[in-house]
Amino acid sequence: MRRAQKENLIRGFFCLFALLSIFFLSGIVIVLFKEGLPIFEVAPLGEFLFGKFWYPTYEPPDFGILPLLLGSLWVTLGALIIAVPLGVASAIYIAEAASPKIKEFIKPVIELLAGIPSVVYGFFGMVVVAPLVAKIFNLPVGLNAFTASMLLGIMAIPTITSISEDAISAVPESFKEASYALGANKWETTAKVILPAAAGGISTAIILGMARVIGETITVLMVAGGAAVIPHSFFEPVRTMTATIAAEMGETVAGSAHFHALFAIAIVLFVITLSFNIIADLLTQRFRRRLG
Amino acid sequence: MRSRKVKEFVGFAILRLATAFILLALFIILYFITVRGSKVVNWQFLTQMPREGMTAGGILPAILGTFYLVTCSICFALPLGVAAAIYLTEYAKQGRLIRIIRIGINNLAGVPSVVFGLFGLAVFVKFFGFGISILSGGLTLGILILPTIIRASEEALLVVPQSFREASLALGATKWQTICKVVLPNAISGILTGSILGVGRAAGETAPILFTAVTFYTMRLPRSIFSEVQALPYHIYALMTEGTHPEAQVPIAYGTALVLLFLVLGIDLIAIIIRNRARREKW
Numbered sequence: 001m002r003r004a005q006k007e008n009l010i011r012g013f014f015c016l017f018a019l020l021s022i023f024f025l026s027g028i029v030i031v032l033f034k035e036g037l038p039i040f041e042v043a044p045l046g047e048f049l050f051g052k053f054w055y056p057t058y059e060p061p062d063f064g065i066l067p068l069l070l071g072s073l074w075v076t077l078g079a080l081i082i083a084v085p086l087g088v089a090s091a092i093y094i095a096e097a098a099s100p101k102i103k104e105f106i107k108p109v110i111e112l113l114a115g116i117p118s119v120v121y122g123f124f125g126m127v128v129v130a131p132l133v134a135k136i137f138n139l140p141v142g143l144n145a146f147t148a149s150m151l152l153g154i155m156a157i158p159t160i161t162s163i164s165e166d167a168i169s170a171v172p173e174s175f176k177e178a179s180y181a182l183g184a185n186k187w188e189t190t191a192k193v194i195l196p197a198a199a200g201g202i203s204t205a206i207i208l209g210m211a212r213v214i215g216e217t218i219t220v221l222m223v224a225g226g227a228a229v230i231p232h233s234f235f236e237p238v239r240t241m242t243a244t245i246a247a248e249m250g251e252t253v254a255g256s257a258h259f260h261a262l263f264a265i266a267i268v269l270f271v272i273t274l275s276f277n278i279i280a281d282l283l284t285q286r287f288r289r290r291l292g
Numbered sequence: 293m294r295s296r297k298v299k300e301f302v303g304f305a306i307l308r309l310a311t312a313f314i315l316l317a318l319f320i321i322l323y324f325i326t327v328r329g330s331k332v333v334n335w336q337f338l339t340q341m342p343r344e345g346m347t348a349g350g351i352l353p354a355i356l357g358t359f360y361l362v363t364c365s366i367c368f369a370l371p372l373g374v375a376a377a378i379y380l381t382e383y384a385k386q387g388r389l390i391r392i393i394r395i396g397i398n399n400l401a402g403v404p405s406v407v408f409g410l411f412g413l414a415v416f417v418k419f420f421g422f423g424i425s426i427l428s429g430g431l432t433l434g435i436l437i438l439p440t441i442i443r444a445s446e447e448a449l450l451v452v453p454q455s456f457r458e459a460s461l462a463l464g465a466t467k468w469q470t471i472c473k474v475v476l477p478n479a480i481s482g483i484l485t486g487s488i489l490g491v492g493r494a495a496g497e498t499a500p501i502l503f504t505a506v507t508f509y510t511m512r513l514p515r516s517i518f519s520e521v522q523a524l525p526y527h528i529y530a531l532m533t534e535g536t537h538p539e540a541q542v543p544i545a546y547g548t549a550l551v552l553l554f555l556v557l558g559i560d561l562i563a564i565i566i567r568n569r570a571r572r573e574k575w
Contacts, residue, residue: 003466006466006468007466007467007468010467010468011383011467013375014375014376014378014379014382014383015379015383017371017372017375017376017379018375018376018379018380018384020372020376021372021373021375021376021397021438021442022376022393022396022397024372024435024438025396025397025400025435025438025439026396027411027415028400028403028407028408028411028435031410031411031414031415032407032410032411034414035410035414085310086310086313086314089306089307089310089311090307090310090311090314092307093304093307093308093310093311094311097304097307097308098311106311106315108561108564108568109315109318110314111560111564112318112557112560112561113314113317113318115489115492115493115496115556115557115560116321116496116553116556116557117495117496117497117498117525117552117553117556118496118497118498119496119498119525119526119528119529119549119552120321120325120496120528120549120552120553121321122528122529122532123325123528123529123532123545123549124321124324124325124549126532127324127532127542127545127546128320128324154314154317157314161314185296185297185300186300186304187296187299187300187303187304188296188300190303191303208402211402212402214404215402215403215404215405215406215407216404217404217405217406217498217499218498218499218525218529221529222529222532222533242404242406242499245406245409245410246406246409246499246502249409249410249413249502249503250502250503254418262410263410263414266406266407266410269404269406269407270403270404270407273402273403273404274399274402274403276402277398277399277402278399281395281398281399
């Protein structure tokens with residue numbers, strides 16, 4: 001009898017911890033909405049999302065996040081142009097062409113690339129990449145969307161490579177054998193059989209890479225230049241949603257409209273990254289089902 | 293016939309080139325920071341206080357600050373996360389609710405870290421009144437790595453074969469004895485790997501501690517968990533964006549970046565080694 005009681009007690013204890021974890025994590029959503037929603041009394045949702053001016057400290061203030069939204073979109077797009085081809089190509093190489101020895105070396109190295117803190121990327125961007133970009137393109141300063149995209153692209157590569165590699169390795173051996181049996185060589189098999197079969201998993205990888213880039217804060221804060229205006233070219237300074245929160249939160253008064261506006265930006269970010277993650281989840285499930 | 297072979301050769305050459313390019317990028321980053329950083333890093337740099345408005349001296353407060361923050365976060369997240377994972381995999385009835393919770397936890401792992409920073413600001417700094425402090429920052433980092441730890445622990449627990457549990461229960465062991473003596477020992481390396489990677493992440497994050505824990509100018513070491521601290525990642529950021537003497541601050545930033553890189557990559561490497569060793573010993 002006492003043994004059963006003890007068992008129940010332990011079970012209750014673990015249940016409590018699980019509930020506590022869920023409580024803290026759901027707390028994030030609750031706090032975001034509680035602190036963010038009041039801004040829509042000042043600036044209606046449409047005005048907030050599509051307003052072209054972000055002047056939160058003017059009188060009267062403007063809370064239009066379109067420039068920030070476009071800033072985030074701009075650098076994310078730029079980063080993907082760099083990260084997708086390199087990430088997917090290296091994934092194919094690792095999964096299909098590399099010898100076991102090279103594989104054993106490259107995989108941890110790419111994990112290390114993922115482990116470099118974003119502030120280090122930002123620092124490297126400021127002291128090495130930005131001056132180089134300024135020199136090559138004849139600009140007064142190199143802190144702009146282009147530099148930010150390059151760094152974010154490198155940062156997204158590990159995510160894209162490792163998830164794509166898993167997807168490619170998950171393609172059944174029988175697919176390859178069937179292709180070889182039909183007389184295809186290794187390249188044809190890779191390009192026409194393995195890649196299409198792994199496409200679902202690779203799209204998951206790209207979406208998760210996007211989620212990583214759009215949420216990146218300190219790197220863009222350091223290298224993107226920081227102008228909260230709608231960008232017209234890659235060589236202009238931009239400001240992302242994340243950088244705005246990080247740069248302005250320290251100066252706001254808790255409870256002010258500006259404070260609520262920054263939380264509302266966080267809601268937008270949260271919704272974007274959450275939908276990316278959910279899409280990625282759905283794609284993965286479909287991918288698994290298709291491969292049986 | 294020949295064009296097919298040429299195509300194959302060129303195709304794989306491009307793949308090889310792309311991979312080489314990634315390795316090159318990593319090498320360049322490490323090279324610059326190691327070479328320029330090692331010029332300033334020495335024993336004094338690691339053990340002295342900063343002097344003359346952050347333009348001279350060492351980075352001891354930042355090193356200690358990061359140590360305190362990470363310790364605080366792991367003390368909070370590790371017991372909570374592992375216990376939650378044990379409940380979810382071993383005790384909870386696997387159904388719709390658990391699936392939704394699992395999806396929720398997975399997705400929170402992808403939420404931008406700056407959002408966690410806002411949460412920490414609203415809850416720990418303001419609501420609980422901990423102020424800008426080690427405690428607020430540590431808890432914020434703890435919540436940031438909580439989903440990662442839960443997920444890694446769950447994965448580690450799930451790969452322990454069901455037959456192990458059945459064998460233990462058949463011998464008359466209770467559920468708890470089974471978890472404690474059979475399941476956990478077999479899952480420990482996976483849990484450890486996930487947690488160590490969490491530590492590495494917590495040590496390198498800047499955005500979550502930006503408005504919950506850090507300060508740039510402080511001449512004192514923290515006295516309690518309610519003190520503001522310096523931290524390595526924030527120190528790099530502040531040296532590059534604040535202050536008026538870039539010619540003196542940039543070298544210190546290089547040194548700090550080297551120390552942070554060494555710390556974080558060292559932690560990650562330990563995790564990778566543990567995982568690779570465990571993989572070789574699997575049933």
